[in-house]
Amino acid sequence: MxxxxxxxxxxxxxxxxxxxxxxxxxxxxxxxxxxxxxxxxxxxxxxxxxxxxFPRRYRDAHADHPTIVTWAEAYAADPVDLKSLLLVGPVGTGKTHQAYGAIRKAAACGRGITWQAVDFADFCAELRPSGKDPEGSLARYRDADLLLVDDLGAAKSSEWVEETTYRLINARYKDMRTTIFTTNLAPDRLASGLGDRIASRLVETCDLVPLLGSDRRRQA
Structure with missing residues (x-):
């Protein structure tokens, strides 16, 4: 703190x-x-x-992974045409901490960058037809200069979830907006977990950053 x-x-x-x-x-x-x-x-x-x-747990998050720090510094200097980030790894390897740290460094550059961050499961909940304003929620995440989608693929898979996720990712893909994704899905499971259309766009637009190791939450 x-x-x-x-x-x-x-x-x-x-x-x-x-x-x-x-x-x-x-x-x-x-x-x-x-x-x-x-x-x-x-x-x-x-x-x-x-x-x-920032969520309370990540208010003091600072990225220290060399690749992520380099990326965030490059975004702060000039975000145009910079690739997105895909942080992959098992549970508890610090992906969310590194992602919020990347936002802190990337957005604190004095240029008024707009950013949003959302858990993937919460994003899906917000966009359900029964939600308060699903199209407004989609627009907020779609139009942000920088977006963090945490735990991509965590929501229960369905045709609706895949289509909703595709709408967000494809819109940002077309507008060439930068996104930070974290996921527990291994790279070779992206297509089966998210669908071919989404996986193809992630592979094209993202720098893959593996974060490996044991679950830190289970360590004494």
Whole structure:
């Protein structure tokens, strides 16, 4: 938690609003001044966004896998035409932690990148016809600059799940939007677990990052 608190406190608002990302005066000043002032305000907004929107368990997540760190730095520098990430491995190898750490590093670049993160099972639940606003949920995840889909393939397989997943992945594929996927499915099981159309797009657009080892949650 220390790192999150430090990130928030370092952007104290001089106008009495607490955090400068919540202050309309700071936002207006940054917009007028531009340059470093605007970059600082965007960084403040990103830091607050991480603290408020990351799941509590991952609020202090920082990527340390060399390939993932390199990818996140490249995204922060220039996301155009950068490949997506597919983190694969058995349960408990740190895929979700690394993925949230990648979002933190990639999105905190002062350019106002929009991002969303969702568990795959929750995504499927949101898009069911009985949901509150399934098309609105799809649009939110479809249009984000950067999206994390955690535990891809975890929902019970069905024709509806495959079609719904395809709608999201194909829309982002066509618009060339960057996505971070985590999955317990082995690379040779992507087609059987997700369908040929989805697997084909993942293979084409993603850098595969294996995360192996024993289940950390079961270690003393």
């Amino acid at each position: 220390t790192q999150t608190i430090t990130a928030i406190d370092s952007f104290e608002c001089p106008h009495g609003s607490g955090h400068m990302a919540r202050c309309s005066t700071c936002a207006a000043d940054a917009k007028c001044a531009g340059g470093d002032a605007r970059k600082r305000w965007l960084n403040a907004r990103a830091a607050l966004s991480f603290a408020e929107r």
